[in-house]
Amino acid sequence: MPFTKVSSNSFSGQTLYIGLDVHKKNWAVSILSDHHELKTMSTDPNPDVLAKFLFKNYPGANYQAVYEAGFSGFGACRHFKELGIDCRVVNPADVPTTHKEKIQKTDSIDSRKLARMLRNNEISTVHIPDVDLEMDRSLVRQRFNLSKDLTRQKIRVRALLMQYGIEIPERFTKSQYRSWTKVYMEWLRKIPEVSLQLQQVINNYIDTGVILKKQLLAVTRQIRLLSTTEAYQTNCALLNSIPGIGTLVAMNLLVQFGDINRFKRLDELCNYVGITPTMYNSGDKTVAGKLSNRGRKSTKIMLIEASWIAVRRDSALTLRFNELIKRMNKNKAIIKITKNLINRIRHVLIHQTPYELGVIK
Known part of the structure; x- marks a missing residue:
């Protein structure tokens, strides 16, 4: 719910440019007007807290904010917009950095730079997807990550076999040991002339891989089901x-x-x-x-x-x-x-x- 703004119109007609250097525990905030730097400060990582400060100290202004895309995603941006603050997100790769800024990097310098770029209309913002699309995107990306994790387990087992000079029998094709077929996994679990300790390590990798294969199959089914919905069909x-x-x-x-x-x-x-x-x-x-x-x-x-x-x-x-x-x-x-x-x-x-x-x- 938007905050009730102070009735005074002392900043009416003015635009404030707010640069945010976003971190998990705090935000560095720089507030610029068309001609001056009004304030640089640190605040709690909460849009409500910053909005309350702005509405109290700079009532009636047109607020524009920007921060770099990163771990925090687009949640803060959406929240700012609900509070009446025009917020944008920029790709960090599109923020130019001078040599001086590289050797003297601080959160305050970064937030001031973002605010200046916003004021000078030098910001190339990224697209903010709606929440439903972003959640669907997370599901699809989850499958890619699971596939990578499963591949890592397979590589670790192959590396272990090579480390101890264990050759894969010729009866197994490349596609069989890459996809971990049932017969190949049965051989892995009972490799002849392998010590109990080494077999235990291999079995541990296989157990993890089996879990990942089940998760990958479940997520794949969920994506295929999603593809039949009205939004994507x-x-x-x-x-x-x-x-x-x-x-x-x-x-x-x-x-x-x-x-x-x-x-x-x-x-x-x-x-x-x-x-x-x-x-x-x-x-x-x-x-x-x-x-x-x-x-x-x-x-x-x-x-x-x-x-x-x-x-x-x-x-x-x-x-x-x-x-x-x-x-x-x-x-x-x-x-x-x-x-x-x-x-x-x-x-x-x-x-x-x-x-x-x-x-x-």
């Missing part, structure tokens, strides 16, 4: 028409993108995903480097893997890929194919039309 079916994109990949993209119409150009979507190379240009020399660190790694991995499938199933992409590898290696070529795939994903969702094989858009 139509768009999920459209994305399933694209070669290489199944239900799990489609759901990852849908919860990550949110409303696709917020990306006005293809470059905006590619930058958001992180399928853009770093660039160095000086004089006549231009060097394109590795992919930028922007975007979520899980989404990037899924799109690149989908692109490898698409170049085998779509003749138009196959021809383009074959042309690209004449002048660059396959790993660089697949990134360009991924950009084509992102363009097609955007086209399918915006125009609500199924994917057309053999057509370059």
